[in-house]
Amino acid sequence: GQTNTKKIFTPRFEDYQKVYDQIAKLLEEHDEYDDGSYGPVLLRLAWHASGTYDKLTNTGGSNGATMRFAPEGDHGANAGLKAARDFLEPVKEAFPWITYSDLWILAGVCAIQEMQGPKIPYRAGRSDRDLSFCTPDGRLPDASKGSSHIRAIFGRMGFDDRAMVALSGAHALGRCHTDRSGYSGPWTFSPTTMTNDYFKLLVEEKWQYKKWNGPKQFEDVKTKTLMMLPTDMEIIKDKSFKQYTELYAKDNDAFFKDFSEAVVTLFELGVPFEQPEDQRYTFKSSFD
Ligand code: DDH
Structure with missing residues (x-):
């Protein structure tokens, strides 16, 4: 019997493709938002999750999804990104095995590809971390500057x-x-x-x-x-x-x-992956 064997689900490419497909489907269904797509705000969520990275201290970046918590979620630069996080809640419920950190970046990848951008190869392996990993305010760019x-x-x-x-x-x-x-x-x-x-x-x-x-x-x-x-x-x-x-x-x-190339780097900043660089996933787009 299986009494003593706890089955651990190890997601593979096909499983992440299913998550991609679900996000793509929701993007198509919710064409009432803004200019007709949640795509741009999903990309901005992935970028703001990643763009907090500091190479000197190896802090910040997409590993952790710490924008879920008040200090970081309330940073001025992140205003409005709750729309993107809420959009992804049903996806997280349908695929509870994926971390928020991996999901937000997968959504950014999906948004770019579904908006007819280039393929963005993807690696999984980010883990969600608690609010003690929130980065200080001011790490994202200020649009008024030079x-x-x-x-x-x-x-x-x-x-x-x-x-x-x-x-x-x-x-x-x-x-x-x-x-x-x-x-x-x-x-x-x-x-x-x-x-x-x-x-x-x-x-x-x-x-x-x-x-x-x-x-x-x-x-x-x-x-x-x-x-x-x-x-x-x-x-x-x-x-x-x-x-x-x-x-x-x-x-x-x-x-x-x-x-x-630059977005792949951005989305992976500070993440300790087990999946090797030469084995990234390239997702099929809905129109491929
Ligand atoms: Fe940006 N961005 N961004 N941005 N960004 C805004 C919107 C969007 C800056 C400021 C703003 C990147 C770089 C910079 C996207 C993607 C990326 C807005 C408006 C401001 C302000 C927010 C709002 O009112 O809703 C500045 C400054 C920089 C900089 O480089 C100096 C980068 C690198 C990316 C990326 O994705 C790689 C996207 C997408 C949006 C549109 C969001 C939306 O809701 O629509």
Whole structure:
């Protein structure tokens, strides 16, 4: 009999693909949210879970899902991300074996792929940790600042200029909300499809200060419907950043390749994986 053998469930690729498929299904069903997709806010959740990493102290990062707890969940940068966490609750209930930490990153991977971005290879093995692992406020970028701030924040995670620019291309997706960050509007005309339009618009359009009572931000002169944050403008102003912005504006394949590589690194910062690097999972998208 099985009396003395406790069966431990070891999830495999097929099991994580099922979680992916469930998230993809929910993304399609809940097209009432924002511009028609929870995809952008799911990606932002995965990024803010990961972007707290500090290479010097090896603290922060996606291992732990500590944003579930008050100190970190209440950090200004994380305003609005409860929408993404709540969206994933039914998935966690359906697949209780997956940790929140692995689930949030899998959701970020799913969001990118389902919004027609590049494949993002994935490793599992994050464990949830308690609130004593919450990171201090101020580890995520401040949109009102300049290039030295961007380099300080992303340098702390271990990224170089090229990767910083590639990662910024995520702003092809989603929008700013006045009740979250205080900023307003989308960066591109297709905020639920991954493209290199963010870079194209930075290069090709003229940008001016938006006249309003909100925080300093930019609008496109032509339609006044798109926005750029002060930090976004640094990506075209700063000489070293600018060369990559121009490259990605011209070459979507180069952008997708560099973005995928940088996001894989971002999502794995500080995680002690058992799954080897050369055995990452590549999920099938709903439209493959
Ligand atoms: Fe971002 N981001 N981000 N961002 N981000 C905002 C929205 C989204 C900065 C500030 C803001 C990345 C880098 C930076 C996404 C992904 C990524 C908003 C608006 C602000 C402000 C939030 C709101 O009001 O709801 C700054 C500053 C930086 C920086 O690099 C200096 C990176 C690296 C990523 C990534 O995913 C790799 C996404 C997606 C959104 C849209 C969210 C939504 O709800 O829509």
